[in-house]
Amino acid sequence: MMFDKFKPMADFQAELAERNVEPFGAVTEKILSATEGVVQGRNVILAGTNNYLGLSFDPRCIKAAQDATARWGTGTTGSRLANGSFAEHQALETEIAQFYGVDNAIVFSTGYTATMGMCATLAGPGDVILLDADSHASIYTGVKMSGAEVIRFKHSDPEDLAKRLRRLGDRANQTLIIAEGIYSMIGDVAPLQEIAAVKREYGGYLFVDEAHSMGVMGASGRGAAQAAGVEADVDFFCGTFSKSLGAIGGFCVSRHAELAAIRFCINSYIFTASSSPSVIASTREALRITAAEPELQAKLWDNCNRLYQGLKAIGLPLGPTPSPVVAVAMEDRSRTIDCWKALMEAGVYVNLVIPPASPSSNFLLRNSVSAAHTSAQIDTIIAAYADLKAAGLINGTRSH
Amino acid sequence: MIDYPEYLNFLCSALESQNKNKLVLSENTSLVADMGLSSLEVMEFIEKIEDHFDISIPLNILPDVNTIGDLATKVRQLNL
Numbered sequence: 001m002m003f004d005k006f007k008p009m010a011d012f013q014a015e016l017a018e019r020n021v022e023p024f025g026a027v028t029e030k031i032l033s034a035t036e037g038v039v040q041g042r043n044v045i046l047a048g049t050n051n052y053l054g055l056s057f058d059p060r061c062i063k064a065a066q067d068a069t070a071r072w073g074t075g076t077t078g079s080r081l082a083n084g085s086f087a088e089h090q091a092l093e094t095e096i097a098q099f100y101g102v103d104n105a106i107v108f109s110t111g112y113t114a115t116m117g118m119c120a121t122l123a124g125p126g127d128v129i130l131l132d133a134d135s136h137a138s139i140y141t142g143v144k145m146s147g148a149e150v151i152r153f154k155h156s157d158p159e160d161l162a163k164r165l166r167r168l169g170d171r172a173n174q175t176l177i178i179a180e181g182i183y184s185m186i187g188d189v190a191p192l193q194e195i196a197a198v199k200r201e202y203g204g205y206l207f208v209d210e211a212h213s214m215g216v217m218g219a220s221g222r223g224a225a226q227a228a229g230v231e232a233d234v235d236f237f238c239g240t241f242s243k244s245l246g247a248i249g250g251f252c253v254s255r256h257a258e259l260a261a262i263r264f265c266i267n268s269y270i271f272t273a274s275s276s277p278s279v280i281a282s283t284r285e286a287l288r289i290t291a292a293e294p295e296l297q298a299k300l301w302d303n304c305n306r307l308y309q310g311l312k313a314i315g316l317p318l319g320p321t322p323s324p325v326v327a328v329a330m331e332d333r334s335r336t337i338d339c340w341k342a343l344m345e346a347g348v349y350v351n352l353v354i355p356p357a358s359p360s361s362n363f364l365l366r367n368s369v370s371a372a373h374t375s376a377q378i379d380t381i382i383a384a385y386a387d388l389k390a391a392g393l394i395n396g397t398r399s400h
Numbered sequence: 401m402i403d404y405p406e407y408l409n410f411l412c413s414a415l416e417s418q419n420k421n422k423l424v425l426s427e428n429t430s431l432v433a434d435m436g437l438s439s440l441e442v443m444e445f446i447e448k449i450e451d452h453f454d455i456s457i458p459l460n461i462l463p464d465v466n467t468i469g470d471l472a473t474k475v476r477q478l479n480l
Contacts, residue, residue, distance in 0.1 A: 133443070143459075150459040154447065164456045356439055 021341045023352035033057055034246075034372040039349050045377045047367045048351035052324050053215050053296045054372025055289060056246035061282040065247075068281030076274045080107075081264070084274030092284050096251050099287060100222055100237060104259035106252045108268065109275050111240025114250025115209050116142035117268030118238055122207070123148035123176040130164055131178040132156065132190070134359040136209065139178055148176070155359065156183075158194035165202035175204035181213030181224030185358055185366060187325030189213070192225050196233035205235040215244025216324050221290045221297060245286040247279045300324060300371040303378055307369055310382035314389050327353070328365040328385070328394065336363035339393050346384040402479065407472040414448055415468065427469030453479050 016022060022040065030038040034054040035046050055061055068088060078084035089107055097105035108114035119142025123129050127148040131139060134155040143150045154160040156179075165172045177199055179190045192208065199206045210223030218226030223239070225231045235256060241249035252259065263269065275283075290296070301322075308322035317329040330336040333354065340352040343365070353364035367381065388394045412425040418441055423429060431437050437445070446457050453475065461474045 151456045152443070152459065163454075167454070167456050361438070361440060 016337070019337065019341075021337055023337065023340050026349070031057075035370055035374075035377060037349070040344065042344060042347065044344065044347050044349040045373075045380060046349050047369070047373075047381050048349055049370070050212070050243040050368050051246060051370045051372070052212075052244045052300055052368070053246070053286075053290060054370045055244070055286045055296075057372075058246070058286065058289065060289065061246060061285045064285040065278035065282040068277040072277035074278070075276045078273060079270060080274045081270050086274075086277055086280070088277050088280040088284070089274060092280050092287075093251075095284060095287055097253055099220075099291060100253045101231075102253050102255045104254050104257060106259060106263050106266075106269060107275070107280075108250040108252070109272050110248060111211055111238075111242055111250035112138040113268035113272060114240065114252055115139055115211070115238045116145075117266040118207070118236060118252050118262075119143050119176075119178065120145035120268070121262060121266045122146075122205070122236065123174075126174070128168060128171055128175040129178060130161060130175055130204075132180065134183055134185075135178060135180065136184060136211070137357075139180075139209065143178070156188065156190055158191055158198050161195060162198045162202065165198065165204065168202075173203040175202075176207055177204050178207045178209070181208060181210040181217065182323060182325065183359070184212050184325065185353060185364060186319040186327050187212075187323030188319050189217070189224055189227075189321065189323065192228040192230050196225075196228070196230035199233055206233055207236045207238070208234050210237055210239040212243060212325060214239040215290045216297065216300060219294075221294070241279070241283045241286075244290060245283050247283045247286065249275045249279060249283055296371045300369065303369045303371065303373050303375075306375060306378045307367065307381060310378065311385055314382070314386045316385060316389070316394060324369045326367045326369065328367070329360075330363040330365065330394065333363055335393055336365065339365055339388050342388055342391075342393065343384050346387065348381050348384045402476070404472055404476055407476050407479075408469065410452070411449070411468050411472050411475070414452070415445065418445065425468060427467060427472065429468050430466055431468065431471070432466075449475060455479050 026039050028037045028039050034051050034057040037044060037046050072086055076084035076086060093105040093107050097103060115138040119139050123146050125147040129143045129148045129150045130153055131143055132155055133152040151164055153164050168175060179195055182189055208225050213223040215221045217224050225234045236252055236254045238252045241247045304322045304324050307326050312318055319327055343350055351366040353366050355361055358364045408427055415425055418437060419425060421436060423434060431442055450457055455478050457478060465471050465474060
């Protein structure tokens with residue numbers, strides 16, 4: 001039967017309902033600020049929103065969105081290739097290209113369609129894609145659609161990447177290497193210096209998804225490649241407007257002029273409606289703020305370090321280094337659900353992650369940090385976890 | 401050149417550590433339906449094969465792999 005394969009998921013949802021816990025798609029009834037809301041009837045600190053710079057409530061971004069709606073209307077009602085390219089979209093493309101110091105940019109309606117579309121289109125039959133094993137679902141979906149030969153390399157392992165490029169021989173030149181800046185589930189940073197060195201040795205094209213690192217790393221917020229000093233080795237950068245920039249949308253930028261032609265070959269760009277003018281306008285303002293106010297990034301990292309060190313001090317198993325994503329690894333599904341529920345009752349909303357969304361057999365309590373969090377809020381989050389530890393719900397024996 | 405039975409024997413031996421259902425492994429044993437391997441466990445096993453034979457196994461072949469025998473056939477083709 002066609003529906004049989006969904007039965008395990010239906011059973012899991014029924015189990016959650018029986019336990020009176022709803023971690024997936026928890027409804028936010030009211031947003032009080034960038035870091036506080038009312039979720040499932042509780043006032044909570046939002047510690048699972050990817051709102052890294054806290055710009056979703058910046059009054060300048062809100063004003064830009066309001067003005068754009070008044071001027072351009074609520075939606076474009078069409079594709080970028082038909083009636084959906086407004087001057088706002090074109091201006092954002094110019095600005096995001098300038099932000100990255102390149103000449104070519106494409107703006108997409110979501111980050112998912114940006115990475116999926118680029119991964120589905122850049123390499124094709126006869127080409128090879130070498131992707132990090134822990135790549136985001138949008139990348140896996142895209143490469144599957146590409147028609148290229150798809151090979152994984154071990155997560156953040158430049159030696160394994162080199163080994164696989166060596167095995168390809170002359171085909172290494174026809175290979176698209178895919179890595180991310182910060183990995184979304186554990187928050188670990190890719191070893192981009194080493195990966196770029198491997199690319200220089202063997203050839204190929206390097207694609208870096210900076211979804212969780214744009215606005216977060218690099219002297220001007222361009223991401224992990226900028227922080228590693230290897231931007232010149234990166235052929236394509238993808239990213240999103242739905243995290244640091246507080247809106248929704250995605251982009252690809254490149255020094256390759258061929259991006260102009262590639263634009264017309266990406267189904268996820270062609271056959272979907274373009275972003276609403278309000279979204280584009282707030283994104284433009286957020287991008288300007290990101291470039292002009294590096295103190296936001298500094299504040300974010302203060303908070304990252306405070307949360308990471310605080311959770312580490314109580315003995316929780318975390319990722320390798322402080323990061324805007326701080327994930328607590330758990331072994332047991334049922335206990336992880338209990339912890340998620342207890343955190344909510346303590347006034348802290350985090351993300352519950354279960355395999356295969358987590359990169360191992362671990363379950364995760366995934367926290368994301370914002371520049372807008374106060375020190376007191378970070379301390380409240382730490383205290384909530386300390387209570388879980390004291391209650392014996394987290395044993396802290398297993399690492400990522 | 402290694403032939404099919406040798407690949408099969410290697411795969412069956414290498415899978416013993418993941419044989420939680422205590423099956424008698426053969427070419428007809430299904431990796432998922434019989435052995436109950438998760439997608440993560442399948443990929444960990446693929447990495448083990450890749451390291452052993454110094455090959456890369458494209459993800460593209462996996463939809464055609466159901467049994468240990470299917471995998472032995474594919475690995476043999478890739479290692480020719």
